[in-house]
Amino acid sequence: MRRHLLLGVVVAAAVFLLATAGGDLAGTDGQAVAEIEERSPTYDRWATPAWAPDPTGEALLFALQAGVGAVLLGQYLDRLRTSDGDAPDA
Amino acid sequence: MEGFLPPIWAVVWTVLALPFVAYGARRTLSAVRTDPRTKALVAVCAAFVFVLSALKLPSVAGSSSHPTGTGLMVVLFGPAVTAFVSVVVLLYQALLLAHGGVTTLGANVLSMGVVGPFVGWTAYRFVRPRLSLERSTFVAAAVTDWTTYLVTSLQLGLAFPAGADPGGVLASTLDFAAVFTVTQLPIGVLEGLLAAAMVGYLCRLDTLDGSRLGVVS
Numbered sequence: 390m391r392r393h394l395l396l397g398v399v400v401a402a403a404v405f406l407l408a409t410a411g412g413d414l415a416g417t418d419g420q421a422v423a424e425i426e427e428r429s430p431t432y433d434r435w436a437t438p439a440w441a442p443d444p445t446g447e448a449l450l451f452a453l454q455a456g457v458g459a460v461l462l463g464q465y466l467d468r469l470r471t472s473d474g475d476a477p478d479a
Numbered sequence: 480m481e482g483f484l485p486p487i488w489a490v491v492w493t494v495l496a497l498p499f500v501a502y503g504a505r506r507t508l509s510a511v512r513t514d515p516r517t518k519a520l521v522a523v524c525a526a527f528v529f530v531l532s533a534l535k536l537p538s539v540a541g542s543s544s545h546p547t548g549t550g551l552m553v554v555l556f557g558p559a560v561t562a563f564v565s566v567v568v569l570l571y572q573a574l575l576l577a578h579g580g581v582t583t584l585g586a587n588v589l590s591m592g593v594v595g596p597f598v599g600w601t602a603y604r605f606v607r608p609r610l611s612l613e614r615s616t617f618v619a620a621a622v623t624d625w626t627t628y629l630v631t632s633l634q635l636g637l638a639f640p641a642g643a644d645p646g647g648v649l650a651s652t653l654d655f656a657a658v659f660t661v662t663q664l665p666i667g668v669l670e671g672l673l674a675a676a677m678v679g680y681l682c683r684l685d686t687l688d689g690s691r692l693g694v695v696s
Contacts, residue, residue, distance in 0.1 A: 400530065408535045414543040416535070417628075418480055418578070420658045421635060425483055428639045428651070436482030441577035450576050451533045454568075458529030465522040468515070469684055 393463035401456030408448035481573075481580030488638045493585025496562075499593045503563035510560060520681075524552035525564045527677060531670065532568050538662040546666050547591050547627050550620020550674035554603055555681075558596035565592030590630035599623025612682060613675040620674035624667035625660075632656035 425432060442450060511518045531548025538544060552561045569587050572578040579587050603619035610618070636652025
């Protein structure tokens with residue numbers, strides 16, 4: 390279990406660094422929005438997110454998502470390595 | 480993208496996606512209940528989607544985008560289960576990250592969870608008799624990724640056509656596709672490589688009961 394948590398932390402840190410390092414790169418979502426605004430300048434955006442994190446918070450939440458995924462991945466791969474796939478001793 | 484899909488299209492894509500998600504939920508539940516190994520395999524595939532779709536990858540032309548991560552699940556469990564899992568990931572990103580969106584959830588589920596995986600799965604079926612498991616998985620994952628973004632382009636093209644005729648939709652779709660494709664082409668290749676490596680690893684673990692999962696003929 391401790392191994393998997395460590396894996397999760399490492400993956401989360403890597404994803405965080407990747408997301409912050411690529412911060413000034415234009416995301417394709419943003420590029421698509423620019424394309425929409427150029428095409429339909431009068432388009433009335435009828436909904437906005439109730440809550441949006443700042444860039445650092447966004448990177449942290451992506452890191453959390455990847456970290457949780459990595460912990461689960463490690464844990465269930467371990468179960469597959471045991472013969473029947475049931476929870477191992479840990 | 481929240482609010483950037485006109486309400487009528489938000490409704491259309493949501494209604495179209497719903498039956499696939501409902502069917503996928505049933506298939507996922509029955510897969511999880513089959514036996515512990517299948518359950519663990521579902522979890523591995525879902526976790527793989529979670530990790531990969533969290534990556535914000537720099538790509539060519541100074542832009543960045545996300546892998547879909549769905550290729551592995553498409554190969555091992557088919558498009559229906561993938562539809563259900565993609566809802567979970569897309570909801571997380573819509574609610575917590577303001578990424579994607581609730582009003583665009585139906586459209587995103589249809590592209591990332593339904594059409595992309597279905598086309599990728601069809602490609603897999605087509606190449607599997609000719610190619611090894613790893614290579615077929617590479618094809619499935621890359622095609623799934625690219626198709627996902629092509630469908631997104633078509634959805635945006637339909638909502639914001641360049642003209643009133645079908646030609647206007649096509650022209651607009653190609654414009655949006657140009658935005659995504661440059662970034663997504665290398666990401667699709669990377670995704671293919673990762674999914675192929677993962678499926679190879681699972682094979683070496685001797686976890687894939689081929690006949691049941693339709694992996695090995």
